[in-house]
Amino acid sequence: MAWSSSLKSLLTVFVFINLAVSSVESYQCTVYPCVTEPCAACETTKGCxxxxxxxxxxxxxxxxxxxxxxxxxDSNTCSSLTISATLGDQRTFNYANSCCxxxxxxxxxxTLPAPSSTPNGVExxxxxxxxxNLCSSVTTLKCTGEExxxxxxxxxxxxxxxLIIYGKGCATENSCDLDMTVLGRIQIKTSCSSPLSNHGHPTAKFGSSFLIFLLPLKFLL
Structure with a gap:
């Protein structure tokens, strides 16, 4: 009786696992660049x-x-990401990745977001x-938009x-601390630092107002 009960339990587990695996349906994603014409689709259960x-x-x-x-x-995960950066010598880089x-x-x-020309106070x-991997001369760049x-x-x-590239400039917040391949053949690493100035920061405005307030006191003392 015990053996029969164990066998039934094993059979139940097997059926459950089989149903769970078969319930994960595969579907096709568009492939680009094309290896053959017309482009062949790929099969996945994880996403496109x-x-x-x-x-x-x-x-x-x-x-x-x-x-x-x-x-x-199957061994990878996908995360949607949109970044932009403006480097010296009028170099700009825009990137977008979507998962579905x-x-x-x-x-x-x-489609990539249109670049903004509105200064944000950051330099x-x-x-x-x-x-x-260095620059002999560095200029100051006025950042715009979300950079x-x-x-x-x-x-x-x-x-x-x-093949080497090195640059400094303005970027969106999610452009920091990346280690990724771009343009199909360049491995980049990024790091971010504090801006040279941030005229639009509330602290900067408060500091200016505080100094203006203290100026008349100087003549009263």
């Missing part, structure tokens, strides 16, 4: 990702846009170099040690 990156420079000859779509690997969990939900291309050191942090970026080519 959709990514776009744009690097703008003073010359259209060195501008670049990189798009990638596909299935989230339905059939071909990553089919349509992402940061700025430079850009593609030869060494309220001062950023430092170091990068090297994946499998190509001759």
């Amino acid at each position: 990702f959709n990514e776009i990156q744009k690097f703008d420079t003073p010359s259209v000859l060195t501008d670049g846009t990189f798009k990638q779509k596909g299935c989230i690997a 969990t339905s059939v071909n939900c990553n089919k349509d291309d992402l 940061c050191p700025a430079c850009y170099n593609e030869k060494t 309220k942090r001062c950023i430092e970026v170091t990068g090297k080519g994946v499998g190509d040690s001759s």
Whole structure:
């Protein structure tokens, strides 16, 4: 009797596990860049990702846009993220990644937010170099829009040690402390520091008002 009861318990567990596994349905995601034409879809149970990156420079000859779509690997997780940074020498970088969990939900291309030209009161050191991990000259950059942090970026080519980038400038908060591959072939690390100035910060306004208040007292003493 005990053996029969144990066998029934094992059978129940087996059926439960089998139902749980079979209930996780797979679906297709759009793949880009295409390996073959037309683009083949991939199968996943984890989700689809959709990514776009744009690097703008003073010359259209060195501008670049990189798009990638596909299935989230079983060993990976996906997080939606949108970042932007403005470095010295008029270099700007914009990145957006989106995750979704339905059939071909990553089919349509992402659009990047339009850059803002409205100053936010933050000023940061700025430079850009593609030869060494330092800058011989640094300028001051007035930050705009949501780029309220001062950023430092170091990068090297994946499998190509001759490819180097280094820059400083303004960036959004979520651009800090990243370690990721951009434009398909550059591994970057970022860190953020305090701004040179923040004219729009409430503390700065309070400090100015306090000094104005104390000025007449000086002549009364």
